[in-house]
Amino acid sequence: MEVQFRIERFNPDQDTRPWFGEYTLEVEPTDRVLDALNEIKWKQDGTLTFRRSCAHGVCGSDAMRINGRNRLACKELIRDYGDKITIEPMLGYRVIKDLVVDMEDFFDSYRTLQPYLVNDENPGAGRERLQSPEDREVFDDTTKCIMCGACTTACPITWTNKDFLGPAAIVNAHRFIYDSRDKGANERLEVLNSKSGVWRCRTIFNCTEACPRGIEVTRAIEQVKRTLLTGE
Amino acid sequence: MSSNRVGREKPVGSNFELYSWYFFRISGIMLVFLAVIHVMVMHVFNTAFDIDYDFVAARWESPFWRMFDWLLLIMALTHGLNGARIAVDDYVQSAGWRVVGYSAILIALLIFGVMGTLAIVTFEPQ
């Protein structure tokens, strides 16, 4: 099928403002949007720039706005979009070039919340810390995060409020707060209780809608709020 | 390219945002009753054309309605201005303009709170 692509272009070396490039392409309906981007880059315009790596939705490189919503280009099939597709970079972060945005702030927020197991007790060599399957299940959903940035850059609060840590950072804090082996919950909760923490969330659900891994992001944030409120 | 930052400066927390959030919900639930009853009384059981000075005077004969209206006033004002405060946080990024925004909200709270309270408390039918 023939598909028209409108892709937002911006090269800081020569452009003062972003513009839209138009490309027409013959594709299979079952092709991924990423396949089309590659085809345009390889056959039509070598300067088109985007991030990509694993091409099947586990590395998180190619999050972008496809027809106005944050998606991974490698997880979207063209048949679900029809013959006109608009592709733009994620919102809220500086565009480095074309569809590539600066992720430093994103990872910065992530690092603020101690995204690692805090537990200095030595369980002894040659054995594991025990954890029941039920305790393991509690934080299973948030271990799926691949840090693509789709949730954080879908959130209307992060677009305008640069203090907000954003959904992805909270998801990764959640993954440790509810891990029965972790002992750093209080410190993380203290940060999450601050002005840039969970209380900025207005339960808009854009993050959940955008998550390519199907993580119930809003649920995780709400759970943290309830924990802060009840101390449980 | 390179990053050796270990995250942002950690914001120091107080429970202010928590209380604010909680108050938002509590006042919200109260307002659902207060405001909806108010609207019903003014616009469903009566109409805008029934309302005049005498109507207000008759209603404020009863201490219950005075209390009711005062509670509505305070809840609506604090709930609304808290919302405005959050809007300032969300849309005003420069520290200076934020102070301006917060100040405007505080002043509005004072002025309108005092005006409304005075009106309700000191009213004496003529």
Place this chain on the structure above:
Amino acid sequence: MVSSYRGYRAPQGMLSWALHRLTGLGVLLFLFLHIIDIFLVGYGPELFDELLFIYHHPAFVVGQLALIASVYYHAANGIRIIIVDFWSKGYKYESQLFYGAMVVFFLFFIPTAFLMLNALLNEL
């Protein structure tokens, strides 16, 4: 900032939030006006009744309708948010709750609008 909102094709949750914020700020502005007029009650019936013509103007009746719609929407959607906040399974039904809130909104708003417009027509 504004372009951000144009650039994202709003899902239902984002629309409901944007409306919530707009109606909230709208009601707050009206509240200021309302406090001023009620304050003037203290200055006696002449001034107050004279001012009331504003409220009786047909355009303002329609304006009040918008105000009431805002109050109802803000209340119904606010309850939905509170349910999602406090009920641990609420997130699953976020979208159903929104439709529920809209049903409640119309259940209240339609009779209110009917009565108000009826009163206006009787008065004209």
Place this chain on the structure above:
Amino acid sequence: MYHRFDAIIVGAGGAGLMAAAQFASEGDVAVVSKLYPTRSHTGAAQGGISAALGNLEEDHWIWHMFDTVKGGDYLVDQDAAEVLSREAIDAVYELEHMGLPFNRTPEGKIDQRRFGGHTRNYGEAAVRRACYAADRTGHMILQTLYQQGIKNQVRYFNEVMMVDLLMTDDGVCNGIIGLDIQTGEIHIFHAKAVLIATGGFGRVFKVTSNALALTGDACSILFRRGLPLEDMEFFQFHPTGINKLGILLSEACRGEGGIIRNGKGERFMERYAPTLLDLAPRDMVSRSIHQEIRAGRGIDGQDYVHLDLTHLPPEVIDQKLPDISDFVRTYMGLDPKTELIPIQATAHYAMGGIPTDVEGRVTIDQDNTVVPGLYAAGEVACVSVHGANRLGTNSLVDLVVFGRRAGKHMLDFMRQNEHQALAPEPDYRARAEIDGLMSTDSDENGSIIREELQENMMNDAGVFRTAEGLQRLQSKLSELRDRYSRVGVRDKGKTFNMDLMETLELGYLLDVSDAVVAGALAREESRGGHFREDFPERDDVNWLRHTLAYKTSGGIEMGSKPVVITRFEPKERTY
């Protein structure tokens, strides 16, 4: 820009980050990655990481070692396999202590499941040895190790691509040259020790489970500097890739009970591996699939077969294979609970690579002479623990075990040695290469060369190989190389020049392909992942040895190196 560190780790996948974790707060270490660390391909590993913990049934590291040796068709260096299977146990516990969220048994221990080629008591029956976290074990390993790096305040250089290796005239490694993709700037990294952990090169093939970034960069760079590549002819084709796309459906599908069926609906593995059936090693299953297809028993006579999960309890699919189900739904529009999944063998893993000893030190000849200061670990390295064919889950074991050993050894090395002076203008080669590509203008399109390369490699250096096909491939490769010399980069900008990056990568792919084909042509036998139709038998008399390929001005020269045999004498390999 000039940077000086005690140690540089190139590549931020499992091996690189595990090595970085060994430094903890000691030493000045930087991790250079051409992606963000969390994008590394370790994250795509699904099924599990094997270690003889014996949490569910009796198991011993020596059984694991035996399976590894036999799975590798006896080309495995047995000293390395012993290290692998012994240290796997500690490494898994260490990962758990770091916070890795393994699935758990009812008693709270790490849960384990069956995986291809892993058996009890030297081949009696399948054993539960693979520790796992749903079907995202690799993702959890990558996240956990990246998190440790944050905890230890490791310095990350993200989106910096290694373009050259620095060595003194005396053959001591003293740094690398990196290209900052975001700015186009050249960076000189001066270090006492360098670890290469850049992963595989599956992108030389058309249908692959490998990420677009896996282009064999470091293999090629070392190869160009005269260092050898070992056993490059051994490339693993994984039997269950999604048809046409090559996206991997983990062996865990079969570990949980999935069955492969041909066009007649037969469970054809009964004929090829009567004991282990669908859980036979990957090379055998892939070859069996191809044999079925050649015999006209593909689905509707076409070149694919079916993976059948429909008989599994739905909750197993939901809880233990959630991501795989998601892939099948997303890319095929099928429900794995009720429908059969079209699969095809997909290029998956390079057994060969940069030769190293068990400490991760890069070696250059049959006597295992080491290059001081240069280390390699992970898929890019060839220790060799995988021999001619890697067992499922052993890639993750390899990463953590040898990443850890390399890290520890580097820490010692760095304490005992000083920085070696850099040559003046150490970046001249890299600058010359990049300037050359940037200043060329021609109609030659690199991406078309790459497509032809991948297509030809798939056809003639894939599951089945012949002398005729490989010779044809060699002349094709020299034609492509000739065309590559005329390729110009179309994007002339400095900022995030992805076109330059892909063109450099194409050069690396060509080098790596040369080495694969030279090895495949030289090795006149069939063993593990390397199958020569003109030499269909294993030949232990002539070929129980590793190949070493050297790039010289006159073409590729082949050398060899003996296989280390300690406990298990080579035997016929049946399952």
